[in-house]
Amino acid sequence: MSTEETNHSSNEDMQNALFIIKIGGNIIDNPAALEAFLADFSKINAAKILVHGGGKIATKIGTQLGIESKYIDGRRITDDATIDLVTMVYGGLANKKIVAQLQALGTNAIGLTGADANIIPAKKRPVKTIDYGWVGDVETSGIKHQTLNFFLGNGITPVFAPLTHDTSGHILNTNADTIASSLAVALSGSFKVRLIYCFEKKGVLEDVNNDASVIRKLDRNYYQQLKEEKKLFEGILPKIDNAFAAIDAGVSQVLIGDARDLIKNTTNDNEGTLIY
Ligand SMILES: Nc1ncnc2c1ncn2[C@@H]1O[C@H](COP(=O)(O)OP(=O)(O)O)[C@@H](O)[C@H]1O
Numbered sequence: 001m002s003t004e005e006t007n008h009s010s011n012e013d014m015q016n017a018l019f020i021i022k023i024g025g026n027i028i029d030n031p032a033a034l035e036a037f038l039a040d041f042s043k044i045n046a047a048k049i050l051v052h053g054g055g056k057i058a059t060k061i062g063t064q065l066g067i068e069s070k071y072i073d074g075r076r077i078t079d080d081a082t083i084d085l086v087t088m089v090y091g092g093l094a095n096k097k098i099v100a101q102l103q104a105l106g107t108n109a110i111g112l113t114g115a116d117a118n119i120i121p122a123k124k125r126p127v128k129t130i131d132y133g134w135v136g137d138v139e140t141s142g143i144k145h146q147t148l149n150f151f152l153g154n155g156i157t158p159v160f161a162p163l164t165h166d167t168s169g170h171i172l173n174t175n176a177d178t179i180a181s182s183l184a185v186a187l188s189g190s191f192k193v194r195l196i197y198c199f200e201k202k203g204v205l206e207d208v209n210n211d212a213s214v215i216r217k218l219d220r221n222y223y224q225q226l227k228e229e230k231k232l233f234e235g236i237l238p239k240i241d242n243a244f245a246a247i248d249a250g251v252s253q254v255l256i257g258d259a260r261d262l263i264k265n266t267t268n269d270n271e272g273t274l275i276y
C-alpha cells in the first residue's frame with residue numbers, strides 16, 4: 001500500500017467539511033445559469049471541489065465538426081475523433097471558462113483533468129458486448145487525495161473536467177457524475193464529505209414534469225419501486241447509482257438538487273433529494 005493510501009485515515013482533518021459539487025451540462029450550456037451558479041459556489045465558505053460535465057456542449061460542437069454523438073446506457077461511445085473533441089471541449093473550453101469566471105469571483109480555482117498530477121488514474125473500459133472506445137473507469141484507490149489535500153490546504157479550489165487517464169499516455173472520457181462520487185469516496189477518509197449533484201430540476205421527481213413532486217428522501221427500496229414504475233429514466237439513473245455508491249463507501253451526505261438551490265442545499269435547510 002502506498003503512503004498516499006495509508007496516511008489519510010489518521011488525518012487530523014477528519015471532522016473538516018468538504019463540499020464536492022457536480023454541475024451538469026444543461027447548466028454549463030446556459031451562460032446566465034452558469035454565472036449564477038458560480039457566484040453561489042464562490043460563496044461556500046469551506047473547502048470545496050467542483051466537477052463539471054459538458055456533454056451537451058460536446059454534442060453541439062461535435063455536430064458542427066461532423067462528429068456524431070452516440071450513447072449507450074448514458075455513456076458516450078468515444079472513438080478517436082470523439083476523444084479529441086471531448087479533450088478540447090471539457091479540458092479546454094468548459095474547464096478554462098469556469099476557472100476564469102471563478103477567479104473573477106475571488107475563488108482561486110485550478111483547472112484539472114485526472115491526468116494532471118496523476119490525480120485520477122483510470123482503466124479503459126474493457127470491451128465485452130459493447131466497445132465504448134476511450135472511456136475510462138476510475139481506479140478510486142489510486143486517487144491522489146494527498147495532492148488534493150495540498151491544494152485545499154492552500155486555499156486552492158480544484159475544478160475537474162470529466163477526463164481521466166490510463167497512465168500509459170491516453171486520455172479517457174469519464175462520466176462527470178462518476179468522477180464526483182469517486183473523489184468523494186477517496187476523500188471521505190480525510191474529510192466529512194458532502195456530495196451535491198446540481199442540475200436543472202428540483203431533485204429526483206416523482207413526476208419528471210412536475211417540479212413540485214420532489215422526493216425529499218430516497219432509499220434503495222424506494223429507488224427500486226420508482227424504477228419499476230418507470231418514473232426514472234435516462235441521466236437520473238446513473239446519477240442515483242453513483243449517489244448510492246458514495247453513501248455505501250462512507251461519504252457523509254449525498255444530495256441531488258437544483259443548481260439554483262446550491263446555497264440552501266449546503267445547509268440543513270436543503271430543498272433537494274437526500275440519498276440515504
Ligand atoms: N424522475 C426524474 N427526476 C428528475 N430527473 C429525471 C427523472 N427521470 C428522468 N430524469 C432526467 O434525468 C436528467 C438528469 O440527468 P443528466 O442529464 O445526466 O444530468 P446532468 O445535467 O447533471 O448531466 C434530467 O434532465 C431529466 O431529464
Ligand SMILES: CC(=O)N[C@@H](CCC(=O)OP(=O)(O)O)C(=O)O
Nearest residue numbers: 024025053054055075076175176
Ligand atoms: C463517458 C461519458 O459518457 N462521458 C461524458 C462526460 C461528460 C458528462 O458527464 O457531462 P454531463 O454531466 O453534462 O452529462 C460524456 O462525454 O457525455
